[in-house]
Amino acid sequence: MIGDRRIRVSVNGTAYEVGVEPRTTLVDFLRADLGLTGTHVGCEHGVCGACTVLVDGLAVRSCLMLAVQADGSEITTVEGLEGPEGELHPIQEAFLEEHGLQCGFCTPGFLMATYEMLTDDPKPDEDEIMEVLGGQICRCTGYQGIRRAVDCAIDKLGGTRPADVFGAGGPEGPDAPDAPDADPVGADGAGEGSAR
Amino acid sequence: MTVEIPKRIDQLPNPEPRYIGKRVTRREDAALLTGRVEFIDDVALPRMLHAAILRSPFAHARIRSIDTSEAEAMPGVEAVVTGADALRWQRVSGSSPDGWGGRCPAVEKVTFVGEPVAAVAATSRYLAEDALERIEVDYEPLEPVVDPFAAMEEGSPLVMEANGTNVMMHRVFTWGEVDEAFDTAAHVFTERFRWNRVGANPMETFGTVCEWDPVTLEMTVRGAIQSASFMGLGRAATFGLPTNLVNVKANAHGGSFGGKGGGRGIDIAAMLSRKAGGRPVKWIEDRVEYLTSGGSQAWDRHYEAALAVDADGRMTGFRVTLVDDLGANGEGYGSISAAKPLTAFTGPYTIPAAGYDLALVATNKLPSGPYRGMGPPPHFMVLEQLVDIAARALGVDPAELRRRNFIPPEAFPYTIPSGNEYDSGSYEEVLDAALALAGYDDLLRWRDAARADGRLVGVGVATAVEPGVFDWNAYATVGLPQTGVPEGATVSFDIRGCATVRVGFAMEGQGQYTLVSQVVADYFALDIDSVRVIQLDTLAAPPSFGPGGSRLGVAITGAVLGACERLAEKMRTVVAGLMQTTPETIELRGGRFGIPGVPEAQMSLAQVAGTMLARSDLLPPGMDPLPEATYVWTAPDRTPADEMGRAKSYLTAAQAVHVVAVEIDPDTGQVEIVKYALADDCGTRLNPVVVEGQTDGGIAQGIGAALYEQYVYDDEGQPLTASFMDYLIPTIAEVPRSDKAAVVTPSPFTALGAKGCGEGAIHTTPAAVMCAINDALAPLGVRARETPATPERLWRLISGAGVGASGSTGEEREQS
């Protein structure tokens, strides 16, 4: 048996330093080792999106990542969305008000994907919504309530970044497209930089 | 004491109901949205082990030997089970047609790919899967039979040799003068159809945590279980245990749609637990297991059907021959799916005579199980295609032909030829609402203009009846016991007048806990936040079947209202005693008990409940002091099936009309849904937002069945759709927005007039989409007869490169 690796991660603002077997997937680590069971396992091959979490602000499949790969990362799960007093995040409120969920199993993934989308663009158009949420499967709602919920969340946020709803300390979203280190290339097209 | 359950909202003892019939935000959601709800995979018990299952790679093989010694010796492995343990502890499954049940893990022989052969419990799932790789199984491969027609031939390999045949059941039903109807009809339209296997695929697979104590033999089952009591009874029967040794604690679960299966997973986890000294054993089905070996696959059907129509366009007879491929052993109640169409065989039409030739056939594929709708969705696809074929041949508008044949409103309650009774309906009104919402005339003009430009566009109108409130009497035809299906609730007040309702089913997504709260709050004029719903284990809960067969909304409303009536009666007795009058003079109105017209003779709920709980000395002598009452609801006035399967079984009959417009890319065969509108009538809508959500979800599943989803097997019985890359569930990009209108014709038979409404859309959507596709194809003179209508199948039809439906060469035959 291969020994555990120590990793450091920040999950929903809490720092952890934990030993983990290299083969452990990130979703199993979050659920079994940290007890954060709000993130759900739907297919373990990256299609359904139930396990979607934010890693350094980007929505990713936590079944398609090893926990050891998250060493040094900031992770946000559904448990990190609510406010300090247990207030629902506006995205969560929107799903509640618009019947954006039935069984609720896929919902954390939809919330996290929506969170990244609205961080990236506070007013996504229909195509953008289809593009992002097309990567998440729901078997209950037929997506109609989810469509309404996303529209409602856009209105509720009114341009506020999802991370800023409860003041500072919310999970950082991905950098905006024109931020210097996201698209490192200058106008002359000759720059060099990091992909992240 | 007879209990009169209010049949209308205005019969509630509350002049101003605030919740029933209103768009009430679900009370379940805050916990779901924040990751707080405990699903089965979230359960962690002390000393819990994790199971993994070794499955057959062969569709048909004899097991020569199994060597588990290496696996058992691995560190972290605590128990291993095989068919030998099943043989020791298990009886054969009772969910198959007689004589077809088996054991699990397999004994001696495997009959489908994915059949459990052995299982391991270890300290982690990772280790358990490691251990599976150390189990040696020596198989002797046998020739599989995968096609049901081949399976029916002499000399076919036999799935179960002892039965001497692969035909599990063959029955011919005749209702009315069907031969005469066809002999004398002006027109007869005949067609073959192929409905390929689809399935539920809830986003959460099945899972369980079992404890089976080897000393006390007490079994505790947790799990993503749709019907807790039913699962408990099944496990007790399987293991030959007294029923009160099995306690089921169903977790909230991530959807089911009938496709959760799970009994066999529980059996395995339970046996592992028993071998591990009673330690809890968790087994979570993974998605590949779900897709290839789970409870999901349903409706693998080959149809030949005929519609007799008279000169005026009245349908006079409907005949269906169905070969239903149930897979290896019919386990998991797949046989029900073929019987349920009896509850709505002739749909919303006044067809007076019908016939059903039904063969249930075993093949070396996964046993077919339940899926939302439980059988009628393919049946209505068949009926509605025939209606369109007739309309086209007769030159009548398809909507008009349907209208001409609708059961009229004054004919209800209406008994259909196959015996079920429809409670009420306003079919023409629903049709008009759907056509108006869709802008039907404009759609037809759009279609004709686009067609003139050479585009393949079509408009489909389809209608179906949704039998609601599941009843076992419908299934005597396939050998199941005829009993009622109970649902119970206990309503109680605490000393402050807050209500608690105890039920026996878990949250599954349909908002039933909200519904229960709505009903109690409106009955007693409480704020909805004063009502809490608690789920009890099966050994503590009132009788409950839970969700299934579009029943729970109706059933639990009846149960809760019954309990409210009983509780109110009890409290009236108390109040009468305190006011020194008779209970009949005490009225409950707007949440207060008292003598009407006497303002000083009024008591609040809290006062009455507080008196009962804290001052039993003040109560009438001998009176039960608890402010609590239980009621167990069953569908009234159901009848057992006669020799032709005719029964008054399902209590309600909802109805819908869907209108769909599509455009097909003639070069690629891809279908785009450009318009979707519908109207439905499911009686009183207790929470319209939930009703609409059920419709939306059913549409998406129906679109899946019509265009995307199919379980595929190769000739050797190997499943080729083992991932979500292959089994295609529609995403938001494949499901169009839909416009919905409601018609409300209350049921005369149910609490508040509500009807079952969880399955209506999936009954209608596949038919409507196929109608639209065939309307688009009509100018080419070809017809899509097979679901799903994939791009390739449509391309083949369009290009004339081949027939669309494999195994279907049927042709329209018109007699005139």
Next chain:
Amino acid sequence: MKPAPLDHAAPTTVGEAVALLNDPEREAVALAGGQSLMPMLNLRLARPDLLVDLTRVEGLDHIRESAGWIEMGAMATKRAVERSSLVRERQPMWHEATLQIGHPQIRNRGTVGGSMAQADPAAEYPAAAVALGAEVRAVGPSGERTIPATEFFLGYLTTALAPGEILTEVRVPVIPPGRGWAFREVCRRHGDFAMAGTAVTVDLDASGRCTATRIALFGVGPVPARAVEAEKIVDGEAPGEEIFERAGRAAAGAIDEPLADVHASADYRRHLAAVLTGRALAQAATRAGRPEGS
């Protein structure tokens, strides 16, 4: 569905990574974004002793232009490419191909190099690379080499990468002004692997005739390959529906062993390839000659 036991190493330099991959004691596999490899690991269809995780290797995630080439580090994510205004403006076909890959949640981790090295026959980047005349840079124990994309894809899920060699960069020529391009595919659902797809570029000469046409099909044969015969049919001809349809049929007909699976038979894939190629040629020819090249 849990990975078999494995070890994980996260080197920070290409040299370390190459050394780890060439460990004679252990079967080592390079892990890029993991969006194809991780499902294989979860299913135990891949079971290496060691994963050499390239995520932390420095200098592998650039996106830049140099001497007429767009250079993308192997570990540049598809999302970074998608958001790159450089790629969008200077290599719009690559940008378009990126948008067809899965969904943002997959592109957030999936990488340029990972997609090329996986060599899925239905993947977008390999076909775009072949059509555009891209090159692949690889580093192995014996140093660095450059492989033309047309020589990189050898067979089903098989590339010219030697064992122990790491793909470090993909270089794609910028689309010159006036070159028309099109990238089209047909999937069962948006975001799925293509049942068939085509990547096409067309130039128009001074007389308005097609020249330097390049066509690469994907999702049809076991590897993305140029349809040379079809290109010849187009070159020298004026743009036109008939010629493009003929070229499409030729391109599709040239595929030896079309793939077949539950979504599409070989015949249907071939048919789609022909249709798409015809449509793509028409779209590319329409774009050709426009100064913005889009």
